[in-house]
Amino acid sequence: MNISKTRLLFRSSVNWIQSLRFSSENEPTKMEKTINQVTLLGRVGADPQKRGSQDHPVVIFSLATHTNYKYESGDLMQRTDWHRVCVFKPSLRDTVYQYLTKGQRVYVTGKLTYGEIKDESGTTRTTTAIVADDVIFFQTNRS
Template identity: 65%
Template sequence: MVTFSLATHTNYRYESGQFLQRTEWHRVICFKPGLRETIMNFLKKGQRVHVSGRITYGEITGEDGKTKSTTAIAADDVIFFQSTTQ
């Protein structure tokens, strides 16, 4: 399994004209062997990607014994976009 974080941005404009960008972070997991190796070999920090998959829910138990809910995107496909600035 490979795991990486993905940021999505939403832009808002207030009535005053001021702009605000909100960033949300998502955990992406991949179990598919071929795609998993491609992600490990080619994905770089800050690279733009398109992820297709499904949302998964689960629970993990922390070291303190408390249960926490988790949400992740189980990737079925990842498309890499080349940066125009290298």
Template identity: 60%
Template sequence: MFRTVILQIRNQVARLNNVRYFTQEMNETANIEKCVNNVTLLGRVGADPQKRGSEHPVVLFSLATHTNYKYESGEFMQRTDWHKICVFKPNLRESVYKYLKKGQRIMINGRISYSEFKDAEGKNVFATSIIADDIIFFQ
């Protein structure tokens, strides 16, 4: 019985130490917040990829995804969404530029990015793009 009590006390102390350590760790990183920005798209390539830039090269292409829905009348409809895909990773960028073709089916894992710039007339233009981290080619 005495041995059981000692084991229980030792376990409680270990738990308290872990809590104390965790609390200390949280205080040190209290200003760091975890966030998630993940996008997964499965669709078809809208146009052959284009390479732009020399100092910071990027490969750009469009991807079409669609959603099917049914009207109250029973008629089925399909809505197509177009996504601008940017590939910055060097090896992925070269593979995409070399092997990806219009109409090919692919799956993209990446993150969404919003940007703002001025056009030739000086108006603010907002753009949304997907920064690709991984691309799976389907045959």
């Protein structure tokens, strides 16, 4: 048996023993703290849409952010990334749906989520979205 397999078996054994220790009825389960936080500042790509069901409504909108960079030749370029933002909080959801418009600049904080969607043909696609905790509106100065 080589050293890497021995280390892997040792780590697996240690993890198994630790899981037994933390699953004891007398000891409280310790939860590790993690961070999943996203902050975006950009422009809304289209007017928000209502989705979901009566029991589980959601408002969705797209948000564009830009990255500027320069080639060695001196040419300036701008790359646009599109983000799907979902709003579930009732009061925030209603405000976003009523007042947010295409082209408006907004500041979004939330968390990154991943999922899967099956389309009509049965093909599974992965999705990425930001679940908004807060959306701050900026005044539009565009005519």
